Amino acid sequence: MDAISFWILATILVLASVLVVGQRNPMHSVFLLILSFAALAGLYILLGAPFAAMIQVIVYVGAIMVLFLFVVMLLNAPTEEATSGDRIRRMFGAGPRHFGAVLSAVFAVELALALIRLASMPMPSADRGAPVATVYDIGLRLFHDYGFAFEATSVLILVAMVGAIVLARREAR
Amino acid sequence: MSLLLIPLLPFLGFLVNATIGSRLSKSTSATVAVAAIGLSFGVASSVVWSLVHVAPVAGVRALDAVVFTWIQSGGLTIPVEFRVDPLSSVMILIITGIGSLIHLYSTAYMHEETDSEYARYFSYLNLFAAFMLVLVLGASFPLMFVGWEGVGLCSYLLVGFWFTKQTAIEAGKKAFVVNRVGDFGFILGMAAIFATFHTLDFQQVAFRVAQLPVETTAGVLTGITLLLFLGATGKSAQLPLYVWLPDAMEGPTPVSALIHAATMVTAGVYLIGRNAVLFGHAPLTLNVVAVVGCLTALMAGTIGLVQNDIKRVLAYSTVSQLGYMFLAMGVGAFAGGIFHLYTHAFFKALLFLGSGAVIHALNGEQDLRRMGGLKKDLPITYWTFLMGTLAICGVPLFSGFFSKDEILGKAFASGHTVLWAIAVLTAFLTATYMFRLLYLAFFGERRAAPVTAGQADDHGHGHVAAHGAHLRDAPPAMAIALVVLAIGSVFAGYVGVPESLGGGNRFEHYLAPSFQAPTMATIEGALTVAAPTIEPAPAEGQESPTPEMALMGVSVVAALSGIGLASFIYLKRPSVADALAERLSGPYRLLVGKYFVDEIYDAVFVQPIKRVSTLFLWRGVDAGLIDGTVNSVGFAVRGLSAVLRRLQTGSVRAYAMSLFAGVVAIVGYFLWR
Amino acid sequence: MPEPTLNSFLLLSAVLFAIGTAGVFLRRNLITILLSIEVMLNAVNLTFVAVDRFRGTVDGQIIVFFVITVAAAEAAVGLAILIALFRHRESLNPDAFTSLKW
Numbered sequence: 001m002d003a004i005s006f007w008i009l010a011t012i013l014v015l016a017s018v019l020v021v022g023q024r025n026p027m028h029s030v031f032l033l034i035l036s037f038a039a040l041a042g043l044y045i046l047l048g049a050p051f052a053a054m055i056q057v058i059v060y061v062g063a064i065m066v067l068f069l070f071v072v073m074l075l076n077a078p079t080e081e082a083t084s085g086d087r088i089r090r091m092f093g094a095g096p097r098h099f100g101a102v103l104s105a106v107f108a109v110e111l112a113l114a115l116i117r118l119a120s121m122p123m124p125s126a127d128r129g130a131p132v133a134t135v136y137d138i139g140l141r142l143f144h145d146y147g148f149a150f151e152a153t154s155v156l157i158l159v160a161m162v163g164a165i166v167l168a169r170r171e172a173r
Numbered sequence: 174m175s176l177l178l179i180p181l182l183p184f185l186g187f188l189v190n191a192t193i194g195s196r197l198s199k200s201t202s203a204t205v206a207v208a209a210i211g212l213s214f215g216v217a218s219s220v221v222w223s224l225v226h227v228a229p230v231a232g233v234r235a236l237d238a239v240v241f242t243w244i245q246s247g248g249l250t251i252p253v254e255f256r257v258d259p260l261s262s263v264m265i266l267i268i269t270g271i272g273s274l275i276h277l278y279s280t281a282y283m284h285e286e287t288d289s290e291y292a293r294y295f296s297y298l299n300l301f302a303a304f305m306l307v308l309v310l311g312a313s314f315p316l317m318f319v320g321w322e323g324v325g326l327c328s329y330l331l332v333g334f335w336f337t338k339q340t341a342i343e344a345g346k347k348a349f350v351v352n353r354v355g356d357f358g359f360i361l362g363m364a365a366i367f368a369t370f371h372t373l374d375f376q377q378v379a380f381r382v383a384q385l386p387v388e389t390t391a392g393v394l395t396g397i398t399l400l401l402f403l404g405a406t407g408k409s410a411q412l413p414l415y416v417w418l419p420d421a422m423e424g425p426t427p428v429s430a431l432i433h434a435a436t437m438v439t440a441g442v443y444l445i446g447r448n449a450v451l452f453g454h455a456p457l458t459l460n461v462v463a464v465v466g467c468l469t470a471l472m473a474g475t476i477g478l479v480q481n482d483i484k485r486v487l488a489y490s491t492v493s494q495l496g497y498m499f500l501a502m503g504v505g506a507f508a509g510g511i512f513h514l515y516t517h518a519f520f521k522a523l524l525f526l527g528s529g530a531v532i533h534a535l536n537g538e539q540d541l542r543r544m545g546g547l548k549k550d551l552p553i554t555y556w557t558f559l560m561g562t563l564a565i566c567g568v569p570l571f572s573g574f575f576s577k578d579e580i581l582g583k584a585f586a587s588g589h590t591v592l593w594a595i596a597v598l599t600a601f602l603t604a605t606y607m608f609r610l611l612y613l614a615f616f617g618e619r620r621a622a623p624v625t626a627g628q629a630d631d632h633g634h635g636h637v638a639a640h641g642a643h644l645r646d647a648p649p650a651m652a653i654a655l656v657v658l659a660i661g662s663v664f665a666g667y668v669g670v671p672e673s674l675g676g677g678n679r680f681e682h683y684l685a686p687s688f689q690a691p692t693m694a695t696i697e698g699a700l701t702v703a704a705p706t707i708e709p710a711p712a713e714g715q716e717s718p719t720p721e722m723a724l725m726g727v728s729v730v731a732a733l734s735g736i737g738l739a740s741f742i743y744l745k746r747p748s749v750a751d752a753l754a755e756r757l758s759g760p761y762r763l764l765v766g767k768y769f770v771d772e773i774y775d776a777v778f779v780q781p782i783k784r785v786s787t788l789f790l791w792r793g794v795d796a797g798l799i800d801g802t803v804n805s806v807g808f809a810v811r812g813l814s815a816v817l818r819r820l821q822t823g824s825v826r827a828y829a830m831s832l833f834a835g836v837v838a839i840v841g842y843f844l845w846r
Numbered sequence: 847m848p849e850p851t852l853n854s855f856l857l858l859s860a861v862l863f864a865i866g867t868a869g870v871f872l873r874r875n876l877i878t879i880l881l882s883i884e885v886m887l888n889a890v891n892l893t894f895v896a897v898d899r900f901r902g903t904v905d906g907q908i909i910v911f912f913v914i915t916v917a918a919a920e921a922a923v924g925l926a927i928l929i930a931l932f933r934h935r936e937s938l939n940p941d942a943f944t945s946l947k948w
Binding site: 003006007010013014017018020021023026029030033036037040043044047048049051052055056059060063064067068071072074075099100101103104105107108111112115118122133137138141142146149153156157159160161163164165166167168170 | 848849850851852853854855856857858860861862863864865866867868869870871872873875877878880881882884885888891892895896898899904905907908910911912914915916917918919920921922923925926927928929930932933938
């Protein structure tokens with residue numbers, strides 16, 4: 001495992017995500033998210049899961065993000081107005097928004113604590129003989145053991161399609 | 174098996190008339206009802222016939238029929254069991270026999286009602302007969318109590334039959350409520366019996382009581398019997414619970430005949446007779462019974478002297494005669510009391526039905542002061558009424574003479590001389606007021622209402638009499654009943670002719686086993702425990718004829734002088750009555766006001782209870798406490814929800830946040846562990 | 847530099863998840879909220895793949911496969927709803943849609 005690649009990719013990932021959440025212009029957020037997905041795909045390859053990386057780029061970035069872009073441009077989404085006042089005060093002020101932010105921080109701390117208690121678990125690296133998961137392996141598992149889930153998901157997608165069309169329709173005059 | 178038919182047949186008659194009666198024609202309803210009770214009489218007769226031929230077992234002669242087990246709980250098993258023995262055989266013959274005649278009479282008397290009312294009347298009448306039969310045939314206290322309550326219910330229904338009339342409704346309520354007070358005593362007595370003897374079957378109780386010594390001081394048995402006697406005073410209209418019977422005259426006259434003369438009011442006497450062994454072991458109670466009976470007889474006799482409503486006079490005379498029966502029971506002459514019950518059933522029913530015929534002929538007139546001269550217009554009614562009057566006065570050769578005389582004789586022989594004297598005085602009063610009734614109603618000329626000092630005792634049951642209208646005598650249905658009862662009033666007493674007059678007093682000997690304990694715990698022969706010999710009830714043995722003849726002579730003299738006094742005043746010098754009323758106006762008003770007992774009860778019991786109920790129970794407990802509790806639950810919910818609904822902010826983010834907060838909490842909890 | 851262990855991947859995933867939830871609560875733009883949800887989903891995906899590598903199976907990747915599919919469906923429907931809402935209220939502020947209140 002290339003440690004350096006990991007740290008670089010991880011940094012990009014976190015930074016981009018923070019900025020996604022912090023940006024005021026939704027268009028900027030979308031692009032930043034694409035960047036974070038790319039970093040994530042890189043991490044997947046590092047983890048020996050090329051299939052997942054490919055799916056991530058093609059489906060997530062190529063389809064979903066494009067969809068987001070379409071919607072942002074269609075709606076001419078307005079730039080979120082700047083909130084006045086101190087950032088810190090905004091962060092920890094009253095109201096569900098800010099309390100939610102506090103909660104998230106608490107949650108992060110909790111998870112970190114949980115992780116610290118775990119024993120260190122080293123990852124097998126490629127040059128130590130850990131196999132790379134090929135499409136063949138995944139396909140075998142998918143259609144042998146998860147066949148039902150596969151079919152169910154396809155029905156789900158169909159339903160989502162129909163739903164999206166119905167919901168976004170203009171009222172018939 | 175046929176024993177069950179006796180109460181079942183009238184019950185079926187009730188069911189038919191109660192359910193489809195309104196759609197039946199009058200003749201069909203009547204046929205159903207009369208047939209039901211008539212058949213029951215037939216079955217009863219055959220049952221009694223077989224009973225007479227049954228050999229006594231363990232000193233008890235009885236026929237049993239068990240239907241099913243009603244209650245089985247812990248150590249208590251109560252089967253629905255009917256038992257006929259000599260005592261109940263007499264009762265069932267009276268109930269079904271005289272009952273049939275009254276049913277027959279009613280078919281004509283009630284003919285002016287609508288079809289549905291007619292059917293309703295007969296359904297109640299049949300139901301009453303069914304319950305009364307259950308009462309006397311029941312083999313255990315609870316079953317008897319079923320009948321006891323049932324006849325109370327039917328009495329309420331029948332007294333208040335014309336429910337559109339306010340006085341009738343109130344009379345029905347009064348009857349039921351006063352009975353209830355007595356029933357309270359009955360229930361307590363029943364519970365005490367179970368607690369003491371752990372059984373409620375009559376024979377078992379008698380057997381166990383016989384093992385105990387006679388209680389000469391107040392003890393458990395005295396308490397039990399006093400409680401039972403309280404119940405008996407309610408049902409049989411003795412002091413202090415007699416007040417419902419005169420008011421109960423609001424009901425149709427055949428109802429008065431059946432319920433208040435021949436059957437229901439005798440339930441109390443039957444109760445004591447049925448528990449003769451138990452009462453025999455509590456002589457203190459028997460004394461109370463005798464005194465109460467005697468005083469009631471005297472008191473009612475005095476009131477009856479001045480009443481102006483024909484039915485009221487008969488009502489008070491019933492109370493008085495019941496007093497005689499209780500006097501008999503109280504001095505230990507159980508057979509004598511039942512004998513008087515039996516003869517009384519005949520002549521009292523006859524008198525009531527006769528008065529009904531008079532009322533019927535006069536289109537509802539009940540005031541004696543407006544009657545008179547009916548002897549020539551209503552011959553059948555007059556002659557049968559005369560038979561009944563002679564019987565009730567105890568004139569020799571009529572049935573009442575034998576039964577009344579036996580009571581007086583036994584009272585004297587048992588040493589209760591004072592009670593005997595009062596009873597003789599009451600016999601004198603009975604003769605006086607009964608012949609007063611006879612003369613005022615049937616003799617002389619038809620009168621208009623006299624102008625007296627404003628004592629109005631008027632209770633017409635419908636429209637005012639028509640003067641001088643052509644009077645119709647009793648129609649056939651009524652006449653048959655009257656004639657049969659008249660024959661009975663004359664001849665029924667001959668089963669009990671005492672030894673001193675040459676008869677064998679078969680009635681008393683027939684009934685004797687009913688008043689003794691069985692010598693075995695169960696008569697099925699399971700146990701063979703011989704009961705110790707018990708002291709017989711006081712003075713049942715042979716008496717030398719001479720004192721008895723003298724006593725008989727005294728009572729005859731009393732009766733004849735009463736008749737003489739009445740004849741003098743009401744035939745020869747009617748003005749004497751009014752003059753006496755003027756001069757003794759104080760006592761007169763007291764008597765007419767019935768000693769103001771009703772008013773006293775009202776002030777002492779009724780009004781305070783009403784006030785407490787209104788102020789405390791109604792406003793305080795019901796409206797305040799119960800409604801308040803329920804309402805406050807509602808208010809609490811409303812208040813709480815008013816607070817809680819603020820959680821619905823409409824902001825989805827807030828909801829999501831609360832979800833997330835829960836997740837954080839749970840994860841935190843597991844971390845912490 | 848220290849070798850990345852499973853723990854580091856898990857920590858990374860946790861941080862990413864927290865960032866996502868913070869975004870859901872803090873932002874006042876519906877589109878950005880949806881994007882934050884996508885961030886959360888990706889954090890979970892990362893966990894799956896990392897554990898997969900650690901244990902040598904491929905089941906995790908299959909789950910990732912399904913997650914991505916479902917995320918796609920959810921994004922589609924979510925955006926459709928968003929469009930409908932926008933047409934109704936001309937605003938993308940979630941606080942503008944609070945009619946279902948007491």
